[in-house]
Amino acid sequence: MHRVTLNSILFCAIASSPLIAQTGPGIVAASGYDAFAQTPGIISNPLSQPTLTPGALVLLELEGRFSQAVAEGGGKAFGSWFAEDGVTLNNGKPAILGRTAIAAQAQWDPKTYQLSWTPQGAQMGPSNDMGFTWGHYEGRSKDKNGEPVVISGRYFTVWKKLPNGTWKVALDASADEPPATGECCTLPKP
Template sequence: MRCLLSLAVIFCFSAISLTAQNFPLPASSSSADPLSPPPSTTANPLEQPTLSPGVILLMELDGRFEKAVEEGGGKAFASWFANDAVILSNGKPAVMGHTAITEQSHWDPKAYQLTWAPEGAQMGPSNEMGFTWGHYEGRSKDKNGQPVVISGRYFTVWKKLPSGDWKVALEASADAPPTSGECCTLPKP
Protein backbone atom coordinates (compact mmCIF):
# COMPACT_ATOMS: atom_id res chain seq x y z
CA MET A 1 0.00 0.00 0.00
CA ARG A 2 2.80 2.39 0.94
CA CYS A 3 4.46 1.63 -2.44
CA LEU A 4 1.26 2.49 -4.33
CA LEU A 5 0.91 5.75 -2.38
CA SER A 6 4.53 6.66 -3.20
CA LEU A 7 3.97 5.94 -6.89
CA ALA A 8 0.81 8.09 -6.88
CA VAL A 9 2.69 11.02 -5.29
CA ILE A 10 5.54 10.70 -7.84
CA PHE A 11 3.02 10.58 -10.69
CA CYS A 12 1.24 13.73 -9.45
CA PHE A 13 4.49 15.69 -9.08
CA SER A 14 5.62 14.52 -12.55
CA ALA A 15 2.32 15.66 -14.09
CA ILE A 16 2.58 19.04 -12.36
CA SER A 17 6.19 19.41 -13.53
CA LEU A 18 5.29 18.53 -17.15
CA THR A 19 2.36 20.94 -17.07
CA ALA A 20 4.61 23.72 -15.77
CA GLN A 21 7.18 23.03 -18.52
CA ASN A 22 4.60 23.10 -21.30
CA PHE A 23 2.60 26.03 -19.96
CA PRO A 24 5.08 28.38 -18.25
CA LEU A 25 3.73 31.22 -16.16
CA PRO A 26 4.20 34.75 -17.50
CA ALA A 27 7.33 36.53 -16.27
CA SER A 28 5.18 39.00 -14.36
CA SER A 29 3.64 36.24 -12.24
CA SER A 30 4.67 36.37 -8.62
CA SER A 31 5.01 32.56 -8.48
CA ALA A 32 7.53 32.34 -11.37
CA ASP A 33 10.94 30.98 -10.42
CA PRO A 34 13.38 33.92 -10.69
CA LEU A 35 16.26 31.53 -11.46
CA SER A 36 14.59 29.80 -14.40
CA PRO A 37 15.15 31.17 -17.91
CA PRO A 38 12.37 33.37 -19.31
CA PRO A 39 9.71 31.48 -21.26
CA SER A 40 10.26 31.28 -24.99
CA THR A 41 7.88 33.22 -27.19
CA THR A 42 8.10 30.57 -29.92
CA ALA A 43 7.26 26.95 -29.24
CA ASN A 44 9.58 24.23 -30.45
CA PRO A 45 7.30 21.50 -31.85
CA LEU A 46 9.92 18.85 -31.06
CA GLU A 47 9.59 19.65 -27.34
CA GLN A 48 5.80 19.60 -27.27
CA PRO A 49 4.02 16.52 -25.94
CA THR A 50 1.41 16.73 -28.71
CA LEU A 51 1.59 17.65 -32.36
CA SER A 52 -0.06 20.79 -33.67
CA PRO A 53 -2.88 20.49 -36.22
CA GLY A 54 -0.54 21.90 -38.88
CA VAL A 55 2.12 19.26 -38.23
CA ILE A 56 -0.52 16.53 -38.28
CA LEU A 57 -1.80 17.84 -41.62
CA LEU A 58 1.69 17.78 -43.15
CA MET A 59 2.39 14.27 -41.85
CA GLU A 60 -0.94 13.07 -43.28
CA LEU A 61 -0.17 14.71 -46.66
CA ASP A 62 3.23 13.05 -46.71
CA GLY A 63 1.64 9.68 -45.93
CA ARG A 64 -1.01 10.05 -48.66
CA PHE A 65 1.71 11.09 -51.11
CA GLU A 66 3.77 7.99 -50.28
CA LYS A 67 0.73 5.68 -50.57
CA ALA A 68 -0.21 7.14 -53.98
CA VAL A 69 3.35 6.66 -55.27
CA GLU A 70 3.54 3.12 -53.92
CA GLU A 71 0.42 2.27 -55.92
CA GLY A 72 0.86 4.49 -58.99
CA GLY A 73 4.62 4.87 -59.51
CA GLY A 74 6.12 7.83 -61.35
CA LYS A 75 2.85 9.15 -62.75
CA ALA A 76 1.40 9.41 -59.24
CA PHE A 77 4.66 10.95 -57.96
CA ALA A 78 4.56 13.77 -60.53
CA SER A 79 0.88 14.52 -59.86
CA TRP A 80 1.68 15.81 -56.35
CA PHE A 81 3.97 18.63 -57.55
CA ALA A 82 3.03 22.30 -58.03
CA ASN A 83 3.54 23.91 -61.45
CA ASP A 84 6.65 25.76 -60.22
CA ALA A 85 8.07 22.90 -58.11
CA VAL A 86 11.74 21.93 -57.95
CA ILE A 87 13.43 18.57 -57.30
CA LEU A 88 17.01 18.50 -55.98
CA SER A 89 18.65 15.08 -56.00
CA ASN A 90 22.11 14.05 -54.92
CA GLY A 91 24.66 14.69 -57.69
CA LYS A 92 22.05 15.55 -60.33
CA PRO A 93 20.93 18.84 -61.88
CA ALA A 94 17.80 20.48 -60.52
CA VAL A 95 14.53 19.46 -62.16
CA MET A 96 12.40 22.57 -62.41
CA GLY A 97 8.69 22.76 -63.10
CA HIS A 98 5.83 20.27 -63.18
CA THR A 99 6.36 19.45 -66.88
CA ALA A 100 10.04 18.51 -66.39
CA ILE A 101 9.20 16.51 -63.26
CA THR A 102 6.50 14.60 -65.15
CA GLU A 103 8.92 13.84 -68.02
CA GLN A 104 11.39 12.26 -65.57
CA SER A 105 8.85 10.43 -63.43
CA HIS A 106 7.81 7.51 -65.58
CA TRP A 107 8.61 4.40 -63.53
CA ASP A 108 6.22 1.51 -63.13
CA PRO A 109 5.57 0.55 -59.49
CA LYS A 110 5.97 -3.12 -60.48
CA ALA A 111 9.58 -2.45 -61.56
CA TYR A 112 10.58 0.19 -59.00
CA GLN A 113 9.09 0.75 -55.54
CA LEU A 114 9.76 4.10 -53.89
CA THR A 115 8.67 4.26 -50.27
CA TRP A 116 9.35 6.67 -47.45
CA ALA A 117 8.42 7.43 -43.90
CA PRO A 118 8.14 10.93 -42.49
CA GLU A 119 10.05 11.48 -39.27
CA GLY A 120 8.96 15.02 -38.60
CA ALA A 121 7.31 18.15 -39.90
CA GLN A 122 6.94 21.85 -39.21
CA MET A 123 4.19 24.19 -40.33
CA GLY A 124 4.94 27.83 -41.03
CA PRO A 125 3.24 30.60 -39.06
CA SER A 126 0.76 31.38 -41.85
CA ASN A 127 -0.33 27.70 -42.10
CA GLU A 128 0.15 27.94 -45.87
CA MET A 129 3.61 26.40 -46.14
CA GLY A 130 5.52 23.76 -44.23
CA PHE A 131 7.94 20.90 -44.59
CA THR A 132 8.35 17.21 -43.84
CA TRP A 133 11.49 15.12 -43.64
CA GLY A 134 12.36 11.50 -43.23
CA HIS A 135 13.94 8.40 -44.74
CA TYR A 136 13.28 6.96 -48.20
CA GLU A 137 14.03 3.65 -49.87
CA GLY A 138 13.94 2.63 -53.53
CA ARG A 139 13.80 -1.04 -54.54
CA SER A 140 14.34 -2.50 -57.98
CA LYS A 141 16.27 -5.29 -59.73
CA ASP A 142 19.36 -5.07 -61.87
CA LYS A 143 19.69 -6.62 -65.36
CA ASN A 144 20.53 -9.98 -63.75
CA GLY A 145 17.43 -9.93 -61.55
CA GLN A 146 19.39 -9.19 -58.39
CA PRO A 147 17.79 -6.81 -55.85
CA VAL A 148 19.01 -3.21 -55.81
CA VAL A 149 18.19 -1.01 -52.84
CA ILE A 150 18.93 2.69 -52.54
CA SER A 151 18.15 4.72 -49.46
CA GLY A 152 18.63 8.14 -48.01
CA ARG A 153 17.05 11.18 -46.45
CA TYR A 154 14.43 13.46 -47.97
CA PHE A 155 13.07 16.93 -47.33
CA THR A 156 9.73 18.03 -48.83
CA VAL A 157 8.39 21.59 -48.80
CA TRP A 158 4.61 21.79 -49.04
CA LYS A 159 2.57 24.82 -50.05
CA LYS A 160 -1.13 25.55 -49.99
CA LEU A 161 -2.47 26.72 -53.33
CA PRO A 162 -5.18 29.41 -53.66
CA SER A 163 -7.62 26.56 -54.42
CA GLY A 164 -6.94 25.14 -50.95
CA ASP A 165 -5.09 22.09 -52.32
CA TRP A 166 -1.65 21.25 -50.99
CA LYS A 167 1.18 20.51 -53.44
CA VAL A 168 4.90 19.81 -53.21
CA ALA A 169 6.94 22.96 -53.87
CA LEU A 170 10.38 21.42 -53.35
CA GLU A 171 11.59 17.89 -52.90
CA ALA A 172 15.23 17.28 -52.01
CA SER A 173 17.00 14.03 -51.26
CA ALA A 174 20.46 12.83 -50.34
CA ASP A 175 21.94 9.35 -50.34
CA ALA A 176 22.23 7.53 -47.05
CA PRO A 177 25.66 7.78 -45.44
CA PRO A 178 28.02 4.88 -46.17
CA THR A 179 27.88 1.87 -43.91
CA SER A 180 30.71 1.60 -41.41
CA GLY A 181 34.06 0.99 -43.05
CA GLU A 182 33.00 2.31 -46.48
CA CYS A 183 34.08 5.85 -45.71
CA CYS A 184 37.74 4.90 -45.43
CA THR A 185 38.10 2.50 -48.34
CA LEU A 186 40.31 3.97 -51.03
CA PRO A 187 39.71 3.13 -54.69
CA LYS A 188 42.09 0.60 -56.20
CA PRO A 189 44.48 1.93 -58.87
Protein backbone atom coordinates in the same frame (compact mmCIF):
# COMPACT_ATOMS: atom_id res chain seq x y z
CA MET B 1 11.10 24.32 6.47
CA HIS B 2 13.64 21.90 5.02
CA ARG B 3 11.40 19.01 5.97
CA VAL B 4 8.45 20.49 4.02
CA THR B 5 10.65 21.06 0.97
CA LEU B 6 12.09 17.55 1.09
CA ASN B 7 8.63 16.04 1.62
CA SER B 8 7.25 18.09 -1.28
CA ILE B 9 10.04 16.94 -3.57
CA LEU B 10 9.56 13.33 -2.54
CA PHE B 11 5.78 13.56 -3.07
CA CYS B 12 6.24 15.09 -6.54
CA ALA B 13 8.72 12.39 -7.53
CA ILE B 14 6.41 9.59 -6.39
CA ALA B 15 3.30 11.18 -7.90
CA SER B 16 4.94 11.75 -11.27
CA SER B 17 6.60 8.32 -11.58
CA PRO B 18 3.56 6.77 -13.35
CA LEU B 19 3.67 9.62 -15.86
CA ILE B 20 7.37 9.10 -16.44
CA ALA B 21 6.80 5.37 -16.94
CA GLN B 22 4.09 6.11 -19.53
CA THR B 23 6.29 8.29 -21.67
CA GLY B 24 8.67 5.52 -22.71
CA PRO B 25 10.97 5.72 -25.72
CA GLY B 26 10.07 8.12 -28.46
CA ILE B 27 8.20 10.67 -26.39
CA VAL B 28 9.84 13.97 -27.08
CA ALA B 29 9.76 17.24 -25.22
CA ALA B 30 8.44 20.31 -27.03
CA SER B 31 12.07 21.27 -27.61
CA GLY B 32 12.56 18.16 -29.76
CA TYR B 33 14.92 16.57 -27.22
CA ASP B 34 14.26 12.88 -26.62
CA ALA B 35 15.60 11.95 -23.20
CA PHE B 36 15.19 8.28 -24.03
CA ALA B 37 17.11 8.35 -27.32
CA GLN B 38 20.40 6.51 -27.27
CA THR B 39 22.12 9.50 -28.84
CA PRO B 40 21.16 12.84 -27.24
CA GLY B 41 19.47 15.16 -29.72
CA ILE B 42 18.33 12.30 -31.97
CA ILE B 43 14.58 11.74 -31.99
CA SER B 44 13.91 8.00 -31.85
CA ASN B 45 10.25 8.10 -32.93
CA PRO B 46 9.02 11.62 -33.58
CA LEU B 47 5.61 10.51 -34.81
CA SER B 48 4.77 9.58 -31.23
CA GLN B 49 5.40 13.14 -30.06
CA PRO B 50 2.55 14.38 -27.89
CA THR B 51 3.31 17.93 -29.07
CA LEU B 52 2.35 17.59 -32.75
CA THR B 53 0.49 20.67 -33.88
CA PRO B 54 -2.65 20.50 -36.02
CA GLY B 55 -0.57 21.92 -38.88
CA ALA B 56 2.03 19.17 -38.55
CA LEU B 57 -0.75 16.59 -38.59
CA VAL B 58 -2.08 18.08 -41.86
CA LEU B 59 1.38 17.76 -43.41
CA LEU B 60 1.86 14.19 -42.17
CA GLU B 61 -1.55 13.24 -43.58
CA LEU B 62 -0.58 14.77 -46.94
CA GLU B 63 2.71 12.88 -46.83
CA GLY B 64 0.83 9.62 -46.24
CA ARG B 65 -1.50 10.23 -49.19
CA PHE B 66 1.46 11.20 -51.39
CA SER B 67 3.34 8.02 -50.45
CA GLN B 68 0.29 5.81 -51.06
CA ALA B 69 -0.36 7.40 -54.46
CA VAL B 70 3.26 6.81 -55.51
CA ALA B 71 3.19 3.20 -54.26
CA GLU B 72 0.19 2.58 -56.50
CA GLY B 73 0.97 4.83 -59.47
CA GLY B 74 4.77 5.07 -59.61
CA GLY B 75 6.49 7.98 -61.31
CA LYS B 76 3.34 9.29 -62.97
CA ALA B 77 1.71 9.72 -59.56
CA PHE B 78 4.90 11.25 -58.14
CA GLY B 79 4.93 14.02 -60.74
CA SER B 80 1.23 14.80 -60.27
CA TRP B 81 1.76 15.91 -56.66
CA PHE B 82 4.02 18.82 -57.59
CA ALA B 83 3.07 22.47 -57.92
CA GLU B 84 3.37 23.95 -61.40
CA ASP B 85 6.63 25.62 -60.31
CA GLY B 86 7.83 22.67 -58.17
CA VAL B 87 11.49 21.69 -57.90
CA THR B 88 13.32 18.43 -57.22
CA LEU B 89 16.88 18.27 -55.93
CA ASN B 90 18.47 14.84 -55.94
CA ASN B 91 21.88 13.84 -54.73
CA GLY B 92 24.52 14.58 -57.39
CA LYS B 93 22.00 15.50 -60.10
CA PRO B 94 20.93 18.86 -61.54
CA ALA B 95 17.74 20.45 -60.26
CA ILE B 96 14.56 19.65 -62.16
CA LEU B 97 12.31 22.70 -62.42
CA GLY B 98 8.55 22.59 -62.97
CA ARG B 99 5.89 19.89 -62.75
CA THR B 100 6.09 19.11 -66.48
CA ALA B 101 9.84 18.45 -66.34
CA ILE B 102 9.51 16.49 -63.09
CA ALA B 103 6.75 14.32 -64.58
CA ALA B 104 8.87 13.73 -67.69
CA GLN B 105 11.76 12.47 -65.53
CA ALA B 106 9.59 10.40 -63.16
CA GLN B 107 8.68 7.60 -65.55
CA TRP B 108 9.11 4.54 -63.37
CA ASP B 109 6.59 1.73 -63.17
CA PRO B 110 5.64 0.66 -59.63
CA LYS B 111 5.89 -2.97 -60.77
CA THR B 112 9.65 -2.61 -61.41
CA TYR B 113 10.64 0.14 -58.97
CA GLN B 114 9.06 0.76 -55.58
CA LEU B 115 9.68 4.07 -53.84
CA SER B 116 8.54 4.36 -50.25
CA TRP B 117 9.25 6.77 -47.45
CA THR B 118 8.53 7.34 -43.79
CA PRO B 119 8.15 10.86 -42.43
CA GLN B 120 10.06 11.56 -39.25
CA GLY B 121 8.92 15.10 -38.64
CA ALA B 122 6.82 17.98 -39.90
CA GLN B 123 6.47 21.68 -39.23
CA MET B 124 3.82 24.08 -40.46
CA GLY B 125 4.63 27.74 -41.02
CA PRO B 126 2.87 30.44 -38.98
CA SER B 127 0.47 31.34 -41.82
CA ASN B 128 -0.59 27.68 -42.25
CA ASP B 129 -0.06 27.80 -46.01
CA MET B 130 3.46 26.37 -46.17
CA GLY B 131 5.35 23.73 -44.25
CA PHE B 132 7.83 20.92 -44.56
CA THR B 133 8.25 17.24 -43.84
CA TRP B 134 11.41 15.18 -43.62
CA GLY B 135 12.27 11.55 -43.19
CA HIS B 136 13.80 8.41 -44.65
CA TYR B 137 13.17 7.01 -48.14
CA GLU B 138 13.90 3.68 -49.76
CA GLY B 139 13.84 2.63 -53.41
CA ARG B 140 13.73 -1.04 -54.41
CA SER B 141 14.29 -2.62 -57.81
CA LYS B 142 16.23 -5.48 -59.41
CA ASP B 143 19.36 -5.36 -61.52
CA LYS B 144 19.71 -7.05 -64.93
CA ASN B 145 20.51 -10.36 -63.18
CA GLY B 146 17.39 -10.18 -61.03
CA GLU B 147 19.32 -9.33 -57.88
CA PRO B 148 17.67 -6.86 -55.48
CA VAL B 149 18.93 -3.28 -55.52
CA VAL B 150 18.08 -1.03 -52.60
CA ILE B 151 18.85 2.66 -52.30
CA SER B 152 18.04 4.69 -49.24
CA GLY B 153 18.53 8.12 -47.83
CA ARG B 154 16.92 11.19 -46.34
CA TYR B 155 14.36 13.48 -47.90
CA PHE B 156 13.00 16.95 -47.27
CA THR B 157 9.69 18.07 -48.81
CA VAL B 158 8.31 21.60 -48.79
CA TRP B 159 4.53 21.81 -49.12
CA LYS B 160 2.54 24.87 -50.17
CA LYS B 161 -1.16 25.56 -50.14
CA LEU B 162 -2.47 26.90 -53.43
CA PRO B 163 -5.11 29.65 -53.66
CA ASN B 164 -7.79 27.00 -54.42
CA GLY B 165 -7.01 25.28 -51.08
CA THR B 166 -5.17 22.24 -52.44
CA TRP B 167 -1.70 21.32 -51.23
CA LYS B 168 1.17 20.64 -53.62
CA VAL B 169 4.85 19.82 -53.32
CA ALA B 170 6.94 22.96 -53.86
CA LEU B 171 10.31 21.26 -53.31
CA ASP B 172 11.43 17.69 -52.88
CA ALA B 173 15.08 17.11 -52.02
CA SER B 174 16.85 13.87 -51.27
CA ALA B 175 20.33 12.69 -50.38
CA ASP B 176 22.01 9.34 -49.91
CA GLU B 177 21.97 7.80 -46.46
CA PRO B 178 24.20 9.86 -44.16
CA PRO B 179 27.46 8.48 -42.80
CA ALA B 180 27.50 6.76 -39.44
CA THR B 181 26.85 8.88 -36.37
CA GLY B 182 29.72 11.19 -35.58
CA GLU B 183 30.92 11.48 -39.18
CA CYS B 184 28.36 14.00 -40.41
CA CYS B 185 30.64 16.98 -40.34
CA THR B 186 34.03 15.56 -41.26
CA LEU B 187 35.57 17.46 -44.15
CA PRO B 188 37.79 15.74 -46.70
CA LYS B 189 41.49 16.12 -46.06
CA PRO B 190 43.41 18.07 -48.75
